[in-house]
Amino acid sequence: MICYKIKIELDKPIPKIINDRGRREYDEEIVDRISNAFSDYNSKYFGKRCAFIYQDTANRLSLGFALSDSTPLTEVLDEVLHTAGIMGRTEHEEITVTALERLTHTAYSRIFDFDSDYLDEFGIGSMTCAHCPPEEKLAKEYTYTELKKAAGLGLYAESFLSEIERIKLPAAVEKASGHPVHYIIRSGCPINVCDRLVDTLHRYGRLGSRRYTIISAQQLRHGFGAEDIFRMAKGGTIVFDLADTEGSQDGAARPTLLSNEMFGLIREYKRTALVVFALPNSLESRITRLRNALPELTFVEITERLAMNGEAKKLLRAYAKQDNVKADKDLLSAVAKDTGYYANDLRRLYDVWYTNALKTTIYPQYSDFKKNVELEKKVTLQGDAYSKLSEMIGLTEVKKIIDQAVTYSKIQKALAQRGMPNAKRSMHMVFTGAPGTAKTTVARLFAQILKDNEVLSVGDLVECGRKDLVGKFVGWTATQVRDMFRKAKGSVLFIDEAYSLVDYHKGSYGDEAINTIVQEMENNREDMVVIFAGYPREMNEFIQRNPGLRSRISFYVDFPDYSAGELFDITKLIVKNNGYKLSADAEKVLTPMFETALRSGDFGNGRYARNLVEQAQLAQAVRLSKQDITRLSGDQLLTLTADDFANITANTIKEKEELARRSIGFKAG
Numbered sequence: 001m002i003c004y005k006i007k008i009e010l011d012k013p014i015p016k017i018i019n020d021r022g023r024r025e026y027d028e029e030i031v032d033r034i035s036n037a038f039s040d041y042n043s044k045y046f047g048k049r050c051a052f053i054y055q056d057t058a059n060r061l062s063l064g065f066a067l068s069d070s071t072p073l074t075e076v077l078d079e080v081l082h083t084a085g086i087m088g089r090t091e092h093e094e095i096t097v098t099a100l101e102r103l104t105h106t107a108y109s110r111i112f113d114f115d116s117d118y119l120d121e122f123g124i125g126s127m128t129c130a131h132c133p134p135e136e137k138l139a140k141e142y143t144y145t146e147l148k149k150a151a152g153l154g155l156y157a158e159s160f161l162s163e164i165e166r167i168k169l170p171a172a173v174e175k176a177s178g179h180p181v182h183y184i185i186r187s188g189c190p191i192n193v194c195d196r197l198v199d200t201l202h203r204y205g206r207l208g209s210r211r212y213t214i215i216s217a218q219q220l221r222h223g224f225g226a227e228d229i230f231r232m233a234k235g236g237t238i239v240f241d242l243a244d245t246e247g248s249q250d251g252a253a254r255p256t257l258l259s260n261e262m263f264g265l266i267r268e269y270k271r272t273a274l275v276v277f278a279l280p281n282s283l284e285s286r287i288t289r290l291r292n293a294l295p296e297l298t299f300v301e302i303t304e305r306l307a308m309n310g311e312a313k314k315l316l317r318a319y320a321k322q323d324n325v326k327a328d329k330d331l332l333s334a335v336a337k338d339t340g341y342y343a344n345d346l347r348r349l350y351d352v353w354y355t356n357a358l359k360t361t362i363y364p365q366y367s368d369f370k371k372n373v374e375l376e377k378k379v380t381l382q383g384d385a386y387s388k389l390s391e392m393i394g395l396t397e398v399k400k401i402i403d404q405a406v407t408y409s410k411i412q413k414a415l416a417q418r419g420m421p422n423a424k425r426s427m428h429m430v431f432t433g434a435p436g437t438a439k440t441t442v443a444r445l446f447a448q449i450l451k452d453n454e455v456l457s458v459g460d461l462v463e464c465g466r467k468d469l470v471g472k473f474v475g476w477t478a479t480q481v482r483d484m485f486r487k488a489k490g491s492v493l494f495i496d497e498a499y500s501l502v503d504y505h506k507g508s509y510g511d512e513a514i515n516t517i518v519q520e521m522e523n524n525r526e527d528m529v530v531i532f533a534g535y536p537r538e539m540n541e542f543i544q545r546n547p548g549l550r551s552r553i554s555f556y557v558d559f560p561d562y563s564a565g566e567l568f569d570i571t572k573l574i575v576k577n578n579g580y581k582l583s584a585d586a587e588k589v590l591t592p593m594f595e596t597a598l599r600s601g602d603f604g605n606g607r608y609a610r611n612l613v614e615q616a617q618l619a620q621a622v623r624l625s626k627q628d629i630t631r632l633s634g635d636q637l638l639t640l641t642a643d644d645f646a647n648i649t650a651n652t653i654k655e656k657e658e659l660a661r662r663s664i665g666f667k668a669g
Contacts, residue, residue: 001209001234003095003097004064004066004094005100006065013058031112039115041079045069048067049065051080052118056111063080066119068234077092094211096137135214137191137195139196147164154189156303180298182275182299183275184301184303185197185302187279194237194278216240236273267296281344281551288548330353331350338555389445404555426552427525427554431534432539432540434535436605437561440496440533460488461494462491469517470513485520495531496533498532515548532553578617580638585642589642616640619645
C-alpha cells in the first residue's frame with residue numbers, strides 16, 4: 001500500500017450560496033454529489049484504493065489517498081477527479097500510514113462525508129491503535145555521488161555499489177511482478193544503508209513506494225499483528241531490525257521476531273513486499289540462520305568490512321576533511337597496528353579526538369582547559385604481570401600488540417566512565433606460533449594484566465581443547481561450550497588447537513561447537529577474552545572458514561621462533577631460576593646446538609631450551625658422582641659446564657621433546 005497526500009488546485013471554484021443566516025456556504029447539493037462520488041469510488045475499489053477529502057477551500061481540495069494496486073497514480077487521479085466531477089492541477093506527496101491516519105481525523109470535521117470502514121480494510125486502524133506501532137520512514141533522495149561517498153566511508157562500497165549496477169538494469173519481461181531478491185544488511189548503521197537501498201530501488205522502478213516499515217522485537221512483544229504489516233507493505237519494504245536480539249543466551253532472545261510464523265508470512269508475501277534484514281556487525285552469525293530458515297528466497301548481502309592500518313587512518317583523515325580540520329598524530333596513533341575497525345569504531349575514535357580539537361585547534365582560546373579524554377599514549381599500564389611480560393626474552397612484536405590491546409581497552413573504559421562515546425570493541429585474539437613460543441605464558445600474563453588494569457574482573461586463564469567443548473551425544477556440545485564460557489567469565493578462555501573443532505562436514509558436533517562459541521563470544525565480550533591458539537597455517541584456514549569468527553577477532557598475534565641468541569638467554573634464565581649457573585664456556589657449545597635445532601624446523605623453541613637444561617643437570621649429576629663431592633665448592637656443585645651440555649645425546653633430547661609436546665606453551669621459571 002502506498003499513501004499519498006494530494007493537493008488539487010481547482011480550475012473552477014466550488015460554488016457557494018447564501019444560507020438562511022446570511023452566510024456563504026457550499027451548495028449542499030454539490031457537497032452531497034462530491035461526497036457520494038468519493039463513496040462510490042471507494043466502494044468500487046474496496047480494499048484496493050481509498051480517497052477522502054481532509055481539507056477544502058473554494059479553490060483547493062486536499063486529499064488523503066491509499067493505493068494498493070499497481071495502477072499508475074496519474075491514471076488513478078484522473079478517474080477520481082472525473083468521478084467527482086471536478087477538474088484541476090494536482091500535486092502529490094508520498095506519506096506514511098501513520099500520517100494518512102492523522103489526516104482522517106481532520107476529514108471527520110469537514111463537510112464532505114467519509115466512512116472510515118473503507119480504510120479499515122487496509123489494516124490502518126490496527127497499526128495506528130497499537131500500543132507500540134512499528135516505525136515508518138520514507139527514504140530520502142540521493143545522488144549517485146552521495147551514495148558512493150557514503151558507501152566508501154561506511155566500508156560497504158564493494159557489496160552495495162555492485163548491487164546498484166544490477167538494480168539499474170531493466171527487467172527482461174515487461175509488467176512482471178515480484179522481487180527477484182531480498183536483502184541482508186550487516187553494518188554499524190544498517191538502517192541508514194537500508195534508506196539508500198530503498199531510494200535506489202524506487203528510482204529504478206523496482207519499488208512502488210519509498211516507505212519502509214521497521215519491525216523490531218519490541219513491537220511484537222506489545223502485541224502488534226505482524227500480518228497487518230505485510231498487508232500494508234504491498235509495493236513497499238519491511239525491515240527487520242535485529243539489533244535487539246543481542247545479548248541472548250542462545251542467539252534468539254526475541255524468538256517472536258524470527259519465529260516460524262514470521263518466516264511463513266515472509267514466504268506468503270514475498271512477491272508483494274520486499275524484505276530486508278538489518279543486522280549490526282556483531283550479529284553476523286544470524287546470516288546463516290536466516291538463509292537456512294528461508295531457502296526459497298534469494299538474499300543479496302550488503303556487508304560492512306573491517307579497515308586496518310593505512311586504510312583506517314585514511315578514513316580518519318576523510319572524517320577530518322569533512323569538518324575542515326587536519327588529522328594529526330594524536331588521531332592517527334589511535335589506530336592500533338594490525339587491528340580491524342568497523343566504520344562506527346573509527347567514527348567514535350574520531351568524535352573523541354574532534355571533541356578535544358574543538359578546544360585546541362578550532363577554538364584555541366580554550367586550549368588551557370583540561371582535555372576531556374587523554375589519548376592512548378598517555379595511558380600507563382600497571383601491575384607485576386605487565387612487568388613480567390616486559391622482561392620476557394624476545395617477543396618484541398607480541399609485547400607491542402598486547403600493549404596496544406590493553407591500552408585500547410583502558411581508553412574505551414575511560415570513555416564510558418566519563419559518559420563519552422566508546423567503541424566497545426571486543427578483545428578476542430588469535431595466537432599463532434610453533435610449540436614452545438610462550439603462547440600460554442603470554443596468555444596467562446595477559447589475563448592478569450587485564451585484571452590489574454581493571455579491564456577484566458577475575459583475570460584467570462581457563463584452558464580448553466576439543467574434548468572440553470565437543471559433546472559425545474546430540475545436545476551436549478552447546479551445553480558444554482556454555483559451561484566453559486561461564487567458567488571463564490571475567491577471565492581469558494584459551495582454546496588450544498582450535499582448528500581441531502573443524503570436522504569438514506555439515507551438521508557435525510564441531511560445527512555446533514563453533515557456532516555456539518561465536519554466539520558466546522558476542523554475549524560475553526564485555527568481561528571476557530577468548531584466545532584461539534595453534535599453528536599458523538592451520539589457524540589461518542580455521543579462521544577463514546568461519547566469517548562469524550573472523551569478524552569477532554580484534555587482534556592477531558604471531559609468535560615467531562626464537563633466535564639462537566634468544567634461546568641462549570632463555571637457557572640462562574631457566575638455569576638461574578633452577579638455582580644453577582652456566583660456566584663461561586657453555587655458550588660456545590649451546591649456540592651451535594641452537595643453530596642446528598633452528599634449521600630442523602619444529603624443534604620446540606623455549607621447551608627445547610628447558611629440556612636441554614634438564615638433560616644437562618642429569619649429565620652434571622653423573623659427572624659429579626665420579627668425584628669426591630666433599631672436596632667440591634658450592635660453585636662447582638651448581639655450575640653447568642660446556643661438557644654437561646655436550647654430553648647430551650640427540651636421541652635423549654628427541655625423546656624428551658616428544659613427552660614435552662603434551663604440555664602447552666613455555667614459561668621460564
